[in-house]
Amino acid sequence: MSDVRPLEPGSRYELRTGLSPDAPDEDKFKDEEGAFGYCHSYETSSRYDGPGLRAVLFVSGCLLRCTYCHNPDTWHLKDGSYMPVTQVLKRLGSFAPALVSVGGGLTISGGEPMVQLAFTRRIFRGAKDMGLHTAIETSGFLGDRADDDYLANLDLILLDMKSGDPDTYRRATGRDLAPTMRFAERLAAMSKPVWIRFTLVPGLTDDPANVEKIAKFVAPMKNVEWVEVQPFHKMGEFKWKAIGLEYKHANTEPPTREVVNRVLGQLRDAGCQAR
């Protein structure tokens, strides 16, 4: 059994590893109760991860292995801090009145929040009880796990599409694109508000044909409020080195303004609200 640890404030760019060495592997993890879970850190004042001012909780565990990931220290449950959900909700409760007063809310990111489905379900439920707007940032790869009760506690899905082309998706993440497409279609059918996020990585996801596939897939979806283009950056490179992983993008530069504008143009031409 891992030691229980406090929920520590911090930033997504702080390296945290080896805090719960006895934790199960994330791909075998069955999270049925959700009374305890594994967290990386939290931020209290993001203006980026949903509408208004956001508290952002970064939970541990992810089944994807994106080659450009800036949080590889959230991939494994064993790298996170083990803690009771009551502690998370108590901490959230101390920010909730301020967040509610400015129309903000809670975003759970990671890692992949649906690895710890029962734990994050309890947190979202608690956040709704506090009157908070709730958002999840997810790849959608585990979207089949999210039952309607889980989605009922979510006001917004930040869906990381990563790629429109299955081969590119597999090269970028090591996994299949189909579950994410299926999840996006389900969210569209239930009119659940979605912001699509697309990381623009030169030499990997920037091919016009790849962008076109995303644009054509997303454009008819009336529930998609925004498609956000996120230019590749290297702020997480030091983590790959510290963990002893090979970072394939050491020589990749952020996309130029021209490429970002070309991608935004492709999305807008297809009918997407893109920024």
Ligand code: SF4
């Ligand atoms: S889904 Fe997110 S946390 Fe998981 S590997 Fe990809 S970028 Fe990293």
